[in-house]
Amino acid sequence: MAVSVKLEEKAKLVDGVEQGPYRAVSEAMEVIPRTLVQNCGGNAIKTLTQLRAKHAAGEHSFGIDGEAGKVVGMKDYGV
Template identity: 40%
Template sequence: EERKISGEDMIFVEECSGAKSVTLFVRGSTKHIVDEIVRAIEDAIGVVAATVEDDKVVAGGGAPEIAMAKKLKDYAESISGREQLAVNAFAEALEIVPKTLAENAGLDSIDSLVDLRAAQEDSYYMGLDVFTGEVADMKEAGVIEPKRVKKQAIQSASEAAEMILRIDDVIASTKGPEDMGMDPSAMGGMPPMM
């Protein structure tokens, strides 16, 4: 069938049995909006493709982050020193995901985290249902995420944090004694030339 859309003639072939491809017709008020819709569709298709290829998913609703944070905190108790602080900080960083999810849903983030932690004692599938504001079994609710996407997000966030720390170390090491509030003449040797 030929149809005119926005002044353009277009051919539509519809209701074909056994079709191997489809076309998504995207419209928007501006080119920017259309580009954003196309990007969102491509991301969604990519996530579905990753799920089908890997055939591995994890529960949504912040369930994996709470489970990983709990395991990390348990592990942190078995070590000491700076390593323990780093492991605890990583666990707290993971909890930002469900905390942000709760905040974006208009829920009290502290109460939601407490409820999630308590519910995870029974099942790792317990996550935050943003529609009811309650903790629910994400597997039963059908709220899942591809394992590959979750793994990549955690790895990328870790690498970004590590890069920031390295940059901070480089900046800190390039500061002179004057920048750190020290008197260079008290450190011995010749004072810097002005």
């Protein structure tokens, strides 16, 4: 998610069609956390929005718990 957020920020700094590749890769990078949430039966939209907000606020150590499908601090899990 950290890579996705940074690419989205970069896309906002670029004009015109040059934004396209940045946005495409940004969306592609969200597939992994989205899949984790969906496999856990969680609400992907709500959870990814929470995770994106954490990363946009500079809290890059947050991720998805692969068992519960919730946003958690990865440092607490030893990652």
